[in-house]
Amino acid sequence: MQAVEISSPGGAEVLRPVTRPVPVAGHGQILIHIAWAGVNRPDVLQRAGSYAPPPGASDLPGLECAGVVAGVGPGVTRWKPGDRVCALLPGGGYAEYATCAAEHALPIPEGLSLRVAAALPETAFTVWSNVVMRGGLQSGERFLVHGGSSGIGTMAIQIARALGARVWATAGSAEKCASCEKLGAIAINYRNEDFVAVLRKAGGADLILDMVGGDYIGRNIRCLADDGRLAMIAFLAGPKAEINFAQIMTRRLSVTGSTLRPQSDRAKARIARELYERLWPLVEAGAVRPLIDSIFPLGQAADAHRRMEGSAHIGKILLQVSAEN
Numbered sequence: 505m506q507a508v509e510i511s512s513p514g515g516a517e518v519l520r521p522v523t524r525p526v527p528v529a530g531h532g533q534i535l536i537h538i539a540w541a542g543v544n545r546p547d548v549l550q551r552a553g554s555y556a557p558p559p560g561a562s563d564l565p566g567l568e569c570a571g572v573v574a575g576v577g578p579g580v581t582r583w584k585p586g587d588r589v590c591a592l593l594p595g596g597g598y599a600e601y602a603t604c605a606a607e608h609a610l611p612i613p614e615g616l617s618l619r620v621a622a623a624l625p626e627t628a629f630t631v632w633s634n635v636v637m638r639g640g641l642q643s644g645e646r647f648l649v650h651g652g653s654s655g656i657g658t659m660a661i662q663i664a665r666a667l668g669a670r671v672w673a674t675a676g677s678a679e680k681c682a683s684c685e686k687l688g689a690i691a692i693n694y695r696n697e698d699f700v701a702v703l704r705k706a707g708g709a710d711l712i713l714d715m716v717g718g719d720y721i722g723r724n725i726r727c728l729a730d731d732g733r734l735a736m737i738a739f740l741a742g743p744k745a746e747i748n749f750a751q752i753m754t755r756r757l758s759v760t761g762s763t764l765r766p767q768s769d770r771a772k773a774r775i776a777r778e779l780y781e782r783l784w785p786l787v788e789a790g791a792v793r794p795l796i797d798s799i800f801p802l803g804q805a806a807d808a809h810r811r812m813e814g815s816a817h818i819g820k821i822l823l824q825v826s827a828e829n
């Protein structure tokens with residue numbers, strides 16, 4: 505099969521088209537003939553050598569895809585060859601075929617093409633598990649997401665709005681802010697506005713989803729409302745901060761966070777079940793739709809990474825792997 509591998513840790517140029525054997529579905533796994541694959545910031549980190557695949561995962565990058573089931577391993581009853589699925593992958597999405605646990609695949613939501621569905625899994629699993637399952641977002645609460653125009657951010661805004669929250673989002677340009685507002689958020693251009701002042705004026709954030717870290721950590725704590733929660737999913741500006749923990753005690757704050765990829769198959773299957781039961785109906789009703797920024801052919805994955813690292817993108821970047829729609 506055609507694939508794109510990381511020939512050695514480094515810049516986008518280390519992504520190299522190769523021919524590899526088609527993987528074999530093991531016990532409880534399915535083999536997917538990939539039509540479209542999503543590009544995520546963790547792929548960029550893996551390519552640079554700072555995010556190693558977990559033991560047993562493919563060394564090829566790619567954490568999500570949509571396509572058609574091409575084979576099932578022993579013990580799989582839920583899927584059969586020909587089924588159209590989108591799936592969270594442990595790796596291996598930059599290829600014509602990939603395997604994953606059968607429970608990490610979901611049916612294509614009604615009304616969605618394979619192309620749009622390929623943009624769902626990584627952000628849906630991450631946002632739902634941190635915002636809903638860990639963060640406990642409730643209707644009527646005030647929710648703040650940083651990096652609002654990112655793949656994660658655009659999904660977080662829509663999920664929070666669909667759940668009835670009031671949403672604020674930070675972004676670094678007028679164009680990015682406009683896209684956040686179009687999705688239903690109050691946008692804060694962090695280059696000329698202080699998100700702490702904006703949120704405090706509104707009564708404080710009940711939940712914050714943060715991928716920035718660095719000095720945002722202390723500022724997040726300052727703008728949380730009493731009983732507020734902070735969920736960390738990345739540290740683009742660094743993981744260290746000096747925190748006044750008395751704030752956490754006196755205002756009953758909670759700090760949490762998670763990273764998806766190293767979690768057990770069982771934990772990911774639990775998230776998948778919640779997505780199917782609670783998020784898929786919102787997607788099918790049109791309340792949540794992945795925002796697609798751009799599409800590159802698989803062989804031009806390096807350009808897709810350059811687009812992501814340039815940070816001009818709004819929403820998701822996809823790779824077209826085969827002609828299937």
Ligand SMILES: NC(=O)c1ccc[n+]([C@@H]2O[C@H](COP(=O)([O-])OP(=O)(O)OC[C@H]3O[C@@H](n4cnc5c(N)ncnc54)[C@H](OP(=O)(O)O)[C@@H]3O)[C@@H](O)[C@H]2O)c1
Binds near residue numbers: 626656676817
């Ligand atoms: N924990 C998990 O399980 C998990 C899973 C998936 C993704 N993630 C993380 O979530 C984040 C978003 O992922 P994504 O795939 O949606 O990526 P993405 O679209 O590239 O989003 C990154 C966004 O962060 C903003 N940003 C703020 N400060 C930044 C900085 N110092 N450097 C670079 N960007 C900065 C940028 O927008 P502005 O121009 O507005 O600053 C950019 O659009 C990434 O950090 C990723 O590693 C975590």
